[in-house]
Amino acid sequence: MKKGPRRLRRPAxxxxxxxxxxxxxxxxxxxxxxxxxxxxxxxxxxxxxxxxPPATRAADDYGAGETAVVKGVEVPGGKLREVDPVTIVRARVTAAPEDYEDIAEVVAGCPDSEDCPVLGGYYRDLTGDGADDLLVAVRAPHRQAYLQAYTYRGGKLTQIMDDKDAVINVHLAGRNIVVRAAADLSGYEYRTSWSYDDHQKAMLPTRDEILRTGSTRTPDAPSPSRS
Structure with missing residues (x-):
């Protein structure tokens, strides 16, 4: 999945x-x-x-709405809880090392490496089909993190979300994933809500905003995915 600069949307x-x-x-x-x-x-x-004149194409590649089938990983009974999240992440990184070049080497040593950056997975029904999906985070250099979501549908393990940001924390609100991330403006942060879109069959950033936090400290790691 390609990751492009994030756009801030404001309601009329x-x-x-x-x-x-x-x-x-x-x-x-x-x-x-x-x-x-x-x-x-x-x-x-x-x-x-x-x-x-109206635009005929997007100004940049947002990277949202893309999915990828994860090959080489068996899902017994279609239950994601039966699969180690590290196995899934390694399969994705192996299949697309150019997308994960900053973590490819260290993920290759998982799970035996003490520096394995794959954090434990959370299981929630993100798609609304009644089955558990998997949400996993992977630490990246410069205090960045990849946030990935996976589902099992049609007999295939599929990645439905892949975002990289200077994550402060992540919350689950029902079936929504709410991500707080450091902004490159002192005293502000980004807050993005990701929701599953049944038409696109992927998690989409349905709400993206920049909020005043009151702190005047400059973030240690501004988000590279925003311009």
Missing amino acids: LVVPAAALLCACAGCGDRGGLQSAGPTPTAVGPERLWPTL
Whole structure:
């Protein structure tokens, strides 16, 4: 899987019209509605540069939505819990060493090496099919980490997520994977929510934002996957 720069998406802002103010009449009148004045005109999204031609292709390779079949790994009964996560990661790295050149050598020594960077796997139903999928993390140089997700479908072990970032921590929220990562702006961090897309058959970054953390410390390892 190719990993490209990350794009930050911001939702369009819509400002609703002000609500009308209703007031009762004072003593001695018949008690009716009073006007609060003219209603401000609603402000909606305004298209800028309407003559700008639409894009015909993406500006960069985001690397999301790609999948890969993991060959050479048996999954007894289709149950991922029966397979060592290290075996799966080694198979992926062996099949695509150019994608994992920074960890290929050290992963080759797993699981016997004391420096094996593959962390223990977590099992959750990420795809919604009722079966456990596998989420695994692999430490990389410069305090980076690969986050990978695997599922078993159609008799094949398939990688459905492959992301590399300066990970602070990872949370599971239902079937969503929420990744906090260091930003190259002091006092900020990236927060990305990955969700399984049934059409693409892969985990997609459905929400990506940059948040103020309050800290003024410069991150030790800014994310290489963002520009």
